[in-house]
Amino acid sequence: MLFDRVKELSEQRGENLKVVAQKLGFSENAFYKWKTQSPKSETLEKVADYFNVSVDYLLGRTDEKRFYDSTEKNDVQTIAAHHDGEEWTDEELQEIQRFKEFVRMKRKK
Template sequence: MTAFDRVKKLCEEKRISVVELEEKLNFSRNSLYSWKKNKPSSDKLEKVADFFNVTTDYLLGRTDKKRYYDLTEKDEKDIQKELEKMINNLSSNTGYAAFDGSSIDELDEEDRELLIASLENTLRLSKRLAKQKFTPQKFRD
């Protein structure tokens, strides 16, 4: 996948055309289309990366990770382990009580699924925010 292909995909996600992007960034017409065959200049690459809040490595195809704070496979595994631990604590008599003092096992299926989904989303969000806040500048792209 070329840098242009990635830019085009990002434009589609943001619901703008490549021409609109060129206008917003004050690039000459069809300058982004030239990325199909030529390597982009570093200044234009940085402007596009900043516009979409992605890394230049992502645009160049060096990584599929769009942002430095995106979750990795290891992060996902850690989230699942932590979620499992939380569910076990909610299920045990000595653990936390859900809602009105009942354990998670006593909830109806819909409430149980909603609680687990909420916990998982909270863990994901907190992990992403921590990466944003605490990743040293030298490791950010």
């Protein structure tokens, strides 16, 4: 499942797995190793960030690619609205959402 998801995401970007691996600083065949070996969590996070999807999506635990649903995106936009600068990009809003999830996870520990 993991390998297939990464391959599909790469193809959607018009990139092959070798190119993506090199961009991320991995060996050329890193993704092919995932067919038989599990990657480290830091590696999964790096790939998820590159493709702008959740680790759960990569692992096949959900079919939702993003970190948030439309309601949560509105919450993030509300938080971001308190910024005095320019409009927020989708990438910046997603980063805010990831930070919000990080803080939430720390609170639960």
